[in-house]
Amino acid sequence: MHPDHLPEDCRPISNLLSRIGDKWTILVLRVLAEGEPIRFKELHRAIGGISQRMLTVTLRNLERDGLVIRTVYPTIPPRVEYALSERGVGLQQAMLPLFMWTKENAKDIYRSQIAFDLAKQDAVTRR
């Protein structure tokens, strides 16, 4: 009756979204989505708080998925630019509604969390 919800079908989707939805990937994608190719160092600065290692790993995964294109200019010093691939742009499009929703609901969700934690805390102190 719900052939679209078989666990087997959802698993690959879950896998993909897990990687896309990890701590850094979204931030990297958003910066890349601004259009122009961007260098490693710029990216590093643009995303505050990310370690060099994690930026490398994140970019490598995105490249592996064909979402990001890495271009090396063999100059000295070396120059490496990253840009969204066509597929990456498509992903960005597909994520827009989710971004909108998140932006619109962030405050309400935050309030729910506060309320939930308070209720939980009350339950403890009341004990």
Next chain:
Amino acid sequence: MHPDHLPEDCRPISNLLSRIGDKWTILVLRVLAEGEPIRFKELHRAIGGISQRMLTVTLRNLERDGLVIRTVYPTIPPRVEYALSERGVGLQQAMLPLFMWTKENAKDIYRSQIAFDLAKQDAVTRR
């Protein structure tokens, strides 16, 4: 020039999506999206491979975010039902394009990964 892409603005979005996009949340949401309230045990069976602990944790987080409504019937044995809240339905809607995109691109992405790994492997053996 790109006021929407300030790191500070993206951070909460990233946080939310990290939790939504974790290993289990999406699968749980998809099952709940089928409509009728569902009991803990049914949910556990519907999602193969999830441990009881992680199902509990996942549901608790969703409840905390106001995305899922938890209803307890104080019978013996106890009966607890979970259902998507209105907000949860909204999230589900917002995620549809992303689901579609993932479904359409899963195969291509997989191929990209294979190709990438092969190229990498070649580079090593060729060394």
Next chain:
DNA sequence: CGGCATCCAGGGCGATACTG
């Protein structure tokens, strides 16, 4: 039945140092 507490292994991630 539903779910919390505890314990433990593995992996994610950061910090640091080193290379082409």
Next chain:
DNA sequence: CAGTATCGCCCTGGATGCCG
């Protein structure tokens, strides 16, 4: 500049056992 390599911490998540 753009990485790779190594180490070590911590947190995630699985297994198990106990409670209402």
